[in-house]
Amino acid sequence: xxxxxxxxxxxxxxxxxxxxxxxxxxTLHTPLxxxxxxxxxxxxxxxxxxxxxxxxxxxxxxxxxxIAFGTINVVGGFMVTDRMLGMFSKKPKPKxxxxxxxGDKA
Amino acid sequence: MAGVLSQIPYGVxxxxxxxxxALYIVAFSLFIIGIKRGTHPSTAxxxxxxxxxxxxxAVVTTLxxxxxxxxxxxxxxxxxxxxxxxxxxxxxxxxxxxQMVALYNGVGGGAVALIAWSEIRHGISxxxxxxxxxxxPVLFAAVVGSVSFWGSNxxxxxxxxxxxxxxxxxxxxxxxxxxxxxxxxxxxVDIAVNNSDPSQAIxxxxxLAAGLxxxxxxxxxGGADMPVVISLLNAFTGLSAAAAGFALxxxxxxxxxxxxxxxxTILTMEMxxxxxxxxxxxxxxxxxxxxxxxxxxxxxxxxxxxxxxxxAAIKLAYADTVVIxxxxxxxxxxxxxxxxxxxxELEKRGVTVNYAIHPVAGRMPGHxxxxxxxxxxxxxxxxxxxxINPEMSRTDVAVVVGANDVTNPAxxxxxxxxxxxxxxxxxxxxxxxxxxxxSLSPGFAGIDNDLFYEPNTSMLFxxxxxxxxxxxxxxxxx
Numbered sequence: 001x002x003x004x005x006x007x008x009x010x011x012x013x014x015x016x017x018x019x020x021x022x023x024x025x026x027t028l029h030t031p032l033x034x035x036x037x038x039x040x041x042x043x044x045x046x047x048x049x050x051x052x053x054x055x056x057x058x059x060x061x062x063x064x065x066x067i068a069f070g071t072i073n074v075v076g077g078f079m080v081t082d083r084m085l086g087m088f089s090k091k092p093k094p095k096x097x098x099x100x101x102x103g104d105k106a
Numbered sequence: 107m108a109g110v111l112s113q114i115p116y117g118v119x120x121x122x123x124x125x126x127x128a129l130y131i132v133a134f135s136l137f138i139i140g141i142k143r144g145t146h147p148s149t150a151x152x153x154x155x156x157x158x159x160x161x162x163x164a165v166v167t168t169l170x171x172x173x174x175x176x177x178x179x180x181x182x183x184x185x186x187x188x189x190x191x192x193x194x195x196x197x198x199x200x201x202x203x204x205q206m207v208a209l210y211n212g213v214g215g216g217a218v219a220l221i222a223w224s225e226i227r228h229g230i231s232x233x234x235x236x237x238x239x240x241x242x243p244v245l246f247a248a249v250v251g252s253v254s255f256w257g258s259n260x261x262x263x264x265x266x267x268x269x270x271x272x273x274x275x276x277x278x279x280x281x282x283x284x285x286x287x288x289x290x291x292x293x294x295v296d297i298a299v300n301n302s303d304p305s306q307a308i309x310x311x312x313x314l315a316a317g318l319x320x321x322x323x324x325x326x327x328g329g330a331d332m333p334v335v336i337s338l339l340n341a342f343t344g345l346s347a348a349a350a351g352f353a354l355x356x357x358x359x360x361x362x363x364x365x366x367x368x369x370x371t372i373l374t375m376e377m378x379x380x381x382x383x384x385x386x387x388x389x390x391x392x393x394x395x396x397x398x399x400x401x402x403x404x405x406x407x408x409x410x411x412x413x414x415x416x417x418a419a420i421k422l423a424y425a426d427t428v429v430i431x432x433x434x435x436x437x438x439x440x441x442x443x444x445x446x447x448x449x450x451e452l453e454k455r456g457v458t459v460n461y462a463i464h465p466v467a468g469r470m471p472g473h474x475x476x477x478x479x480x481x482x483x484x485x486x487x488x489x490x491x492x493x494i495n496p497e498m499s500r501t502d503v504a505v506v507v508g509a510n511d512v513t514n515p516a517x518x519x520x521x522x523x524x525x526x527x528x529x530x531x532x533x534x535x536x537x538x539x540x541x542x543x544x545s546l547s548p549g550f551a552g553i554d555n556d557l558f559y560e561p562n563t564s565m566l567f568x569x570x571x572x573x574x575x576x577x578x579x580x581x582x583x584x
Contacts (some may be wrong), residue, residue: 017368029472040366046221052174069217071187078158079195085151087479
């Protein structure tokens with residue numbers, strides 16, 4: 001990809017980000033921040049590429065730590081967001097039936 | 107097992123080839139759809155799964171790139187990361203969510219900085235001139251990633267009470283920060299100018315200096331401003347990931363990183379607006395570091411009314427309308443379930459109960475909503491500040507649970523107050539106010555709350571959870 005193509009992509013993605021996120025209810029700010037936080041864990045791909053093509057010991061170490069860090073970011077981020085959002089989605093139920101206390105065994 | 111493994115199409119995708127790029131496009135489309143769905147309560151959970159699906163596609167695509175090796179190390183990194191991430195996310199209490207996000211953000215930034223380092227090493231080892239359109243993004247990723255890593259860790263440590271939440275600043279802090287930043291830029295220029303043979307030592311110096319800068323910028327920021335800081339660092343990590351994408355020619359990194367960067371910027375600005383301050387003011391004003399104007403030692407002597415759980419129960423039970431104003435103290439005391447019990451008891455008696463949520467209540471915007479959702483509080487009872495303030499004068503009793511600065515009338519009445527102009531929940535307009543709090547101590551802003559000394563305010567000094575449980579029991583006994 002040429003630099004200008006990459007910058008084009010960057011600018012368009014920035015506008016998409018602004019557009020998609022505006023008008024979010026305050027209620028969902030925490031889970032949303034947590035979800036976008038998980039998405040930037042995509043840097044783990046960089047770690048995979050570094051380690052995948054590495055051939056010197058220090059790069060092995062740096063890259064493996066980068067993979068581990070990125071994976072914590074991704075796995076933890078998405079899972080914790082899922083836990084939070086689970087608490088929102090069970091809300092309409094308690095009025096109808098009484099199966100409460102099912103959400104947070106974790 | 108070996109049979110299954112041999113059928114995996116290792117190395118079918120060419121790096122930068124059409125196949126890999128197409129799959130990355132699918133992945134980032136799923137991110138956008140996921141974020142979009144995350145903006146409505148009904149679709150948010152599904153949206154999160156969609157985005158996670160995008161991430162799986164992106165990772166699998168990368169693993170299938172031609173020439174990828176060192177599978178043992180990759181498995182080790184993935185295994186350790188997934189285990190730690192899983193355990194942390196399952197164990198974390200909802201009250202600890204802000205520091206959890208800070209920590210995840212930090213490791214993300216750390217990963218970016220390490221990848222940048224590795225890219226520089228790779229470039230140096232080739233003994234060829236590193237093109238500037240690779241080198242500049244690498245330097246950007248290194249600086250911002252390192253700032254984000256250390257800044258997030260400090261934010262985590264503050265929120266986890268590992269270090270004092272009060273602003274910590276050294277004299278001449280701003281000057282030191284500016285000098286440090288200039289030094290970092292100078293080092294970056296040096297590497298860029300000598301791009302035929304850049305010095306790895308200088309690069310490591312950049313990483314360290316950026317780390318120090320991350321520490322110094324976040325340390326002076328008080329606990330109340332942490333939500334803004336975390337959101338900003340989140341945006342930073344996103345941008346640094348995008349920069350890494352430029353260096354690695356990876357479209358998924360560029361798009362995903364930029365999305366997070368721009369959405370994080372919006373969230374940061376919204377939060378700063380909710381506190382009536384600019385982002386620059388949050389970062390550089392050392393808010394709360396200034397001595398509390400006129401407060402300090404004399405505050406304990408101002409007259410206030412103290413009541414017990416029984417009196418509070420009577421006030422509440424014979425009210426028509428009650429508004430509960432939760433703050434971070436509720437989260438710390440894990441009192442959300444106990445408060446819900448009080449609300450249930452009151453509703454049985456025909457009292458109308460609502461919750462007033464300040465935009466920056468808790469230590470993260472929306473944090474209170476998550477906690478109250480955990481306690482099964484119906485969505486319709488959660489009122490935003492603009493919605494509830496006009497109702498306040500018609501409210502019989504406002505109950506402030508562990509909130510402080512966001513109810514301080516000084517924000518409206520005292521132009522000299524450090525929080526002057528900050529939008530507040532106007533509980534002082536209610537007929538009566540009950541404040542459940544451990545002591546009269548000031549909040550994160552470090553200033554005395556005039557509300558506590560109003561004639562219609564009663565203080566109930568206790569742990570929020572215990573006080574709420576006591577009140578619920580007393581209401582039952584009436």
